Amino acid sequence: FQYNFAMMRLFARTEDVDKMRDYFQKALSEEKKNPDLLNYYAFSLLIIDPDFWKEALPLLEEAHTLDPGSPAIMDSLGWAWVLSGEIEKGESLIDRALDALPGDKEILFHKAMILKQKGRYQEALDILKEVKSNNGGDQIYYEDLDNEMDLLRSLINPEH
Structure with missing residues (x-):
């Protein structure tokens, strides 16, 4: 799992979406309910291309269900909502993330x-x-x- 997660992060940084997806799928097959994996992959998609929100949103919702108190996941999910056009819904989550991590x-x-x-x-x-x-x-x-x-x-x- 760690190797595939690390390789996914590497390809996220180089913006190689196809290889990033491949390693995400490999890591996911080894550890299906890892909120950090879901968050990192989905947020990387949003950074590479905001139009990937359609793919990222359900993954971030799942990550948030698995770890509802994570400010990082709240921020990522909130940003995906903003990109989808649901600005108020997204801002509410981002405000909650800011309450937890005001200087982030x-x-x-x-x-x-x-x-x-x-x-x-x-x-x-x-x-x-x-x-x-x-x-x-x-x-x-x-x-x-x-x-x-x-x-x-x-x-x-x-x-x-």
Whole structure:
């Protein structure tokens, strides 16, 4: 199991979806009810291509059923709901994840993206500034925080 889980993670990082799926299936055949495996695979799908939410959502729902108290799974499931268009449902789970892990940069990033979708640009920008100052880095997943912050600034103060 550990080998297949490790290989799945490796191919997730290289965005080789076919090989990632193969190793996920192998790991799943060895350990069917592992919420961390389900979460890692499904969230990797969402990072690689947000349109994979249709595949990720049922896996994340199963992971959440297996481990309903996991903030990481709440965040992943919430983000999948947001990507599916169920913003309120997703935000509720992401807020619960933030209650458990208030400084988590990935959960905060998701919250900021939800606020952006709702037109609450200043709040989203404030969160991203906090993430950037506390993280010390410029990226979350493959997202460039500076580019996202510049976009929010342009939405707050559009040039005429």
